[in-house]
Amino acid sequence: xxxxxxxxxxxxxxxxxxxxxxxxxxxxxxxxxxxxxxxxxxxxxxxxxxxxxxxxxxxxxxxxxxxxxxxxxxxxxxxxxxxxxxxxxxxxxxxxxxxxxxxxxxxxxxxxxxxxxxxxxxxxxxxxxxxxxxxxxxxxxxxxxxxxxxxxxxxxxxxxxxxxxxxxxxxxxxxxxxxxxxxxxxxxxxxxxxxxxxxxxxxxxxxxxxxxxxxxxxxxxxxxxxxxxxxxxxxxxxxxxxxxxxxxxxxxxxxxxxxxxxxxxxxxxxxxxxxxxxxxxxxxxxxxxxxxxxxxxxxxxxxxxxxxxxxxxxx
Numbered sequence: 001x002x003x004x005x006x007x008x009x010x011x012x013x014x015x016x017x018x019x020x021x022x023x024x025x026x027x028x029x030x031x032x033x034x035x036x037x038x039x040x041x042x043x044x045x046x047x048x049x050x051x052x053x054x055x056x057x058x059x060x061x062x063x064x065x066x067x068x069x070x071x072x073x074x075x076x077x078x079x080x081x082x083x084x085x086x087x088x089x090x091x092x093x094x095x096x097x098x099x100x101x102x103x104x105x106x107x108x109x110x111x112x113x114x115x116x117x118x119x120x121x122x123x124x125x126x127x128x129x130x131x132x133x134x135x136x137x138x139x140x141x142x143x144x145x146x147x148x149x150x151x152x153x154x155x156x157x158x159x160x161x162x163x164x165x166x167x168x169x170x171x172x173x174x175x176x177x178x179x180x181x182x183x184x185x186x187x188x189x190x191x192x193x194x195x196x197x198x199x200x201x202x203x204x205x206x207x208x209x210x211x212x213x214x215x216x217x218x219x220x221x222x223x224x225x226x227x228x229x230x231x232x233x234x235x236x237x238x239x240x241x242x243x244x245x246x247x248x249x250x251x252x253x254x255x256x257x258x259x260x261x262x263x264x265x266x267x268x269x270x271x272x273x274x275x276x277x278x279x280x281x282x283x284x285x286x287x288x289x290x291x292x293x294x295x296x297x298x299x300x301x302x303x304x305x306x307x308x309x310x311x312x313x314x315x
Contacts, residue, residue: 041136044174045155045164051076054084054122058095059237061087061121066238069287071214071231072152074162075125081161083154085125089214089230095124096233097202097255098209105251114249117237131156134163138174141166146310149212168305169284175312176280184279185272187311188293188301194219195259197226201233202255208233217292217299218259224292224299226263236262269294270303280308 051074052061065073065087075085094101095116101124105116130144131154144150145168155164194217195204204216214230236242241261242254270279270291279291283305293301 040134041132041138041141041155041166042134042164044138044170045166046170047164049074049154049162049165051081051162052087052121053078054120054125056121057118058092058121058124059117062092062117062234062238065089065092066235069231071167072165074154074165075121076162080159083129083131083156083160083162085122085127086129086152086154087121087125088152089234090209090212091124091126092234092237093205093230094209096205096237097251098205098207102251111251112249113251113254114243116251129154132166133157138171141171142175142309142313145171145306146313149306151306168309169289172280172305172309172312173284175309176277178312179277180275180312180315182276182311183272184270184274184276184293184303185301187276187307188272188303189307190301192217192292192299192302194299195228196220197260197263198258200256201236201259201262202252204228204259205233205255215290215302215304216259217302218263219299222298224267224269224294226260226267227290227292228259228262229289232262232264267292271295272300276303276308276311279303280312283308 050064050068050070052064054075061073072086072088074083075087076083091101095104096102104119104123105111105113109115130148130150132140134155134157136155141153144153152165152167154162155166157163193207193211195207197218197220207216208214208230216228217224218226218228247253268286268288268291270293272293272295283289283291290302290304292299293303
């Protein structure tokens with residue numbers, strides 16, 4: 001399917017690659033499998049957490065997350081560090097054109113993106129979030145990550161103050177101290193939604209919010225030419241690239257650029273026959289959250305940190 005950027009009536013080349021799926025291994029028996037990982041969550045959590053306040057502007061938060069390489073930023077009271085909410089890369093994508101939070105741009109600021117990004121963070125943060133107590137166990141974290149599909153969990157003290165944060169990557173490091181006999185093809189997502197290089201960034205945001213995922217492989221004639229992540233889109237804003245060509249400051253100008261402008265030269269992939277333990281080591285070393293899976297130069301799947309945490313928890 002050739003990319004078509006000229007026909008506005010035709011949906012961009014966002015489509016699903018359907019591959020033969022592996023059988024569902026069923027729910028995880030945490031009682032037996034994770035018992036060896038009982039222990040205080042603070043042993044693996046990040047303790048000195050960078051946080052924002054509710055009055056931090058959206059663009060300030062985006063710049064912090066981009067600079068630090070964060071996918072999420074807790075929001076606290078300045079004095080007590082009491083946790084008030086969290087802003088994630090998904091919230092940013094939602095605000096940039098993907099979902100309901102885009103109303104802040106379109107409705108309140110009548111499409112003026114430059115005005116909207118100077119609003120307070122409280123306007124787009126998620127106030128209700130899943131947290132863990134400092135005495136929580138690693139097993140609890142695995143349960144939340146897998147069953148609630150949450151990539152980062154704030155840890156709070158008795159007064160609701162922020163004590164730390166634990167992520168999919170932190171848990172993956174612990175679980176993968178064990179070897180596994182499973183291969184990439186056993187755990188990868190084999191139905192992968194893809195897009196074309198000419199798809200506008202705003203359309204990619206919509207797709208990510210609607211389908212609740214953080215990355216989209218970019219293909220031309222079914223050949224993979226890159227992968228765009230929610231973090232890439234946030235960085236487009238956080239590094240100022242979104243403003244380089246602006247003349248009016250209108251959101252359509254910001255989000256109308258083709259997704260090809262976000263693709264970096266580095267593209268790491270894997271193959272279906274590789275052992276998942278090797279994949280974890282590589283992803284941790286490269287600090288990436290997913291690897292496209294190629295077979296005979298064609299995209300056949302995607303393996304993510306979530307898939308690996310789930311696989312190693314299952315055993």
